[in-house]
Amino acid sequence: MIGGLWEQILSGSFWYPLAFLILAAGTLVPALLVVLSRSLLHSALWLLVALMSTAGLFVLLGAEALGALQILIYCGGIIVLILFAVMLTRGAARPETGVHNRLLWWSLPVVLGFGILTFTLTRREAWPLAQMHGPADVTPRLADALLGPYVLAFEVASVILLVAMVGATVIASAEPKQ
Amino acid sequence: MTPVPPIPIQAFLCLSACLLAIGLLGVLVRRNAIAVLLGIELMLNAANINFVTFWRYGGAQHMEGQVFALIVITIAAAEAAIALAIILNVYRRFRTVNVDQINLMKG
Incomplete structure (x- = not known):
């Protein structure tokens, strides 16, 4: 009994969902903060966190090279580019106008409906899965x-x-x- | 590598659907053009997660999913460079990067 539990903990069936949950939270929460943060600099830095979690998801799925490239190109290149652009357009930030436009209150239900629609569609579908071993x-x-x-x-x-x-x-x- | 990851494929697909919705929200509601670009990057990442998920759960025999994701990352880099150059030029001309104030071509 104890040995079986220990084996289950050591095998991937315990750590894999845990790692997925951590990385999913590390992608979605920073993504929300990218959209809702008032400071553009904070938005860019939260995007960095979301992109690194996405790289972790790629590694979790077995695409190590893609995860490394994601960190190199996105986190190393694009984020630095965006930070430079944020700093060069510093004078454009006007605190008296809000960061969100008037669309906020009717685009929220639209986006929520879109998310719920895709969510239910992916859950309803029985995806045909290949049960073969992935190549090493x-x-x-x-x-x-x-x-x-x-x-x-x-x-x-x-x-x-x-x-x-x-x-x-x-x-x-x-x-x-x- | 395990045969198929021990969680259902729907977990990854729902994650990428949520990420796409959040990115769409960012594109729709932010005023700053750079913030709109950040939303587009989130949406591209959601698409990439889908590509890699279907590559992995489809048996990982063919590499199309990863090749597509790699091309998407490349195009995203090119797009970010061009977009930020345009935003810099717009800022020099109009002294603002708010997308709802740059309405010179509005009828």
Whole structure:
């Protein structure tokens, strides 16, 4: 009896739901704070927490490479970019107007209804699940897929990144004509 | 790796549905253009969670789910760079980043 309980605690069937609950709370609560926080700087920092929890969810699902990339690109790149933009547009913050617009009171029920609709739809559906073992070498197979059948998407994505970098530099450095 | 994670797939799907709704709320109600961008990032993350969930629960034999998620992350990075450059330019011209005050093209 005790041994069975101990085995259950040591196996994944105990820790996996616990880790999922912690990471889900660590995603949803900071996401709500991103939307509701009055300070834009706090919003950006709460987004950082939500994105790191999402990376944890990716690792929990077995996509370790994707979790690492999420931390590298989102937490290392995009959040820093957003923080710079927040600090450069500091003068635009006007405390006398609220951070939320007049849509708040009728968009709340709309969004709530949308959330409840998708929630019930995902619960009603009986998803056909594959009961096969996942492969152990996920990251090498991701690399094979990226440089094999999806090499075109990979190259297009890199060209898009280059174009976005040049375009962002040009747009941000253009002086407005008065 | 365990055959299939010991929790139902609906847990992940409900999480991503809630995250999408929260991001949509952020896009709809915030005044600041940068905050609207934060809401869009939340929605993209909800989509990514769905991609990886279906990849994992679909047996993890094909890598499409992860490739899609990776491309989405890349596009999100490009989109954030362009959007923030545009927001900086708008701020220099109008001295505001409130999306309901930038209504020059309103009829």
